[in-house]
Amino acid sequence: GLTRIDHVGIACHDLEEKIAFYESTFGLVVASREVNEAQGVKEAMLHVADGPAGSSYVQLLEPLGPDTPVGRFLAKRGEGVHHVGYGVDDVAAALEAIGAKHVRLLDERPRHGSMGASIAFLHPKDVGGVLTELVQAAKDPRQGR
Ligand code: V0V
Ligand code: CO
Numbered sequence: 810g811l812t813r814i815d816h817v818g819i820a821c822h823d824l825e826e827k828i829a830f831y832e833s834t835f836g837l838v839v840a841s842r843e844v845n846e847a848q849g850v851k852e853a854m855l856h857v858a859d860g861p862a863g864s865s866y867v868q869l870l871e872p873l874g875p876d877t878p879v880g881r882f883l884a885k886r887g888e889g890v891h892h893v894g895y896g897v898d899d900v901a902a903a904l905e906a907i908g909a910k911h912v913r914l915l916d917e918r919p920r921h922g923s924m925g926a927s928i929a930f931l932h933p934k935d936v937g938g939v940l941t942e943l944v945q946a947a948k949d950p951r952q953g954r
Contacts, residue, residue, distance in 0.1 A: 849877025
């Protein structure tokens, strides 16, 4: 099952500007920055809190170009909440269980996510309009979570 909210993904035009906003407004601290070519994003994770099931973050996302998931989202809807990422213990097992319930999987197999996580997305049209990400954190705590 789902163990926590791992992160809320927020689409923006200017990553550095939004990082500065979250730092100065909420006092959040950047835990990691990464360019993920496969996902078409430059992203930063800002640490919010630590809980019994792991940590939670705000993920700020700037598109690498207009023809990417976040680039298309910004053109259509503008800046704002892009996806919710839930923690799971085993993303492959979660995909199998959820795929059996007529929810379309955007990823048949886990892919590389922020801070060494294994991630997979579910189609927003099958989750009430919410792009939903499953996140299995890296086992090695040095990788962040
Ligand atoms: C698109 N739609 C959304 C949406 N993006 N609805 C809710 N939330 C979103 N974020 C709607 C859109 O309004 C359309 O509905 C419909 O889905 C098809 O969208 P589209 O404009 O054709 O856009 P596409 O071609 O980008 O397809 C949308 C999907 C795509 C969701 C299939 O963006 C995708 O595969 N996303 C998964 C990968 C991803 O988002 N990566 C970036 C984050 P109407 O208007 O026709 O009704 S990477 C990340 O989070 C990482 C690395 C991490 O956490 O570690
Ligand atoms: Co994400």
